[in-house]
Amino acid sequence: MRTEDICTALEGLTGIEVTVRDAGARVDVRVPAIDDAVRLAAERVARFRAIRSPNGAPAVEFVVSDDDGVRPLILVSDDVVCAPVDAREVLDSSMVYAVSDPPSLVAHSEMTRDAEALARACAGPGPKNVSGLAGSFLLLRCCIVGATRFGLRPVRAVAWWQRAWHTIGGDLPLPPFRSDARWEELVRSATESGLPSVPSDGPQQDGPAAGTDALCLEDFQRTAPALTFTRLDDAFLTAWKTHVRIAPGRLAGALLDGVEGGRARVALYPDGGGSIDVRVESAGSVHAVLQLRFPVGGEELAVDEVRIAEGSRGAGLFQRLMYNAEEVGRLLGVHAMTLHATDAGGYALATLGAYPRDPALRDAAGR
Structure with a gap:
C-alpha cells in the first residue's frame, strides 16, 4: 500500500506523530501517550478502515500481512492495540502449552x-x-x-x-x-x-473509594448542573455513605467523560438501590438517552435503555456512553452488566466490542 494512503488514514487521530522513512517504504507512528512507536512497512499493509474505539474515539484498523498470514493493528490517539502471538512462538517445547x-x-x-x-x-x-x-x-x-x-x-x-x-x-x-x-x-x-x-x-483500589464518610450535602450540590441528585437530604446522605461510597465528583467524571452536552440525574433509595438517567442535548435537541439501574446489593448494573437520535449516530456517542457505563460499574464495584437496549442501541449492541472488524482478521482469530 502507498505510504500516502496510510498517512491519510491516520489524519483523524490527534496527538500522534507520523513520519515517512526509508524512501517511502515505512511509516513510523509515535504515540506519546504510551511513549512508544509503531513501525509499518507499507508493503505489508493490505488494507485499513476507519472505526471507533470502545470509548467512541476515532481509530484506524490496519490489516498487516506477515509470514503467518494477517495480523490486526488498531491505532487510537493515545494507544495501540494488537494481538498476542501464540504460546508456541515463545516457548521452547514440543509440548503444547x-x-x-x-x-x-x-x-x-x-x-x-x-x-x-x-x-x-x-x-x-x-x-x-x-x-x-x-x-x-x-x-x-x-x-x-x-x-x-x-x-x-x-x-x-x-x-x-x-x-x-x-x-x-x-x-x-x-x-x-x-x-x-x-x-x-x-x-x-x-x-x-x-x-x-x-x-x-x-x-x-479501583472500586468504591474509602474516605467518603466526611461527605456532606454541599459536595453533591457542587456537581450541578452536570450531575444532580433527587431528594438531597440526610436520609440520602446516609444511604450514599452506606451503600455507594463514591465521591460525587468522581462519579460525575466517569459518567460524563467525553460526553459534550451530557447531564445526569441520580436517584438513590434507602435500601441501596438506585438509578442513573443521562441525557445528551444541545440547542433544545436530545441526542441520546441512557438509563442505568443498580439494584439492592450492588451485584450488577443494568442498562435499561439507550437511544441515539438518528442525526447523532455514527459519531461514537453510543460507544462512549457504554464505555462510561462500564466505568461507573467499576466504581460501584458491581460484578456484571446486563443490557436491555432498544432502537439504535439494540443494533449497536450486536457489534459492541467486536474487534477486529475486518472479516479476514476475525476469521484468523477464530471469532
Missing part, C-alpha cells in the same frame, strides 16, 4: 498495567497460585512479543515482567522460553533504565 480464554486483542497501556499488577501479585504476602502465575507470565510474554512484531518497544511492560520474574525466582511450571533477540534487547533496555520497585502499600 496454552492460556485458557486468552484475549484476541490487547492494548499497549493495558499490557503495561497488567505487567505491573503481576509484579505486585508476586511481591504480595501469602501463598502463590503457581499455575495461575505461570499463565499470567506466559500471556504477558505473548502480548509483548506480539507488540514487537510492529516495531513497538514496550520497555516498561518488560521491566515489570522482569521484576515479577526475579521476585518469583522463575520457579513456575513452564518450559524454557525461546531465544528472541528482540526480547533480549528490551530486557537490556529495561535493566539499563532500572527495574521498577513495587510500592509496599500494595495495589491501588
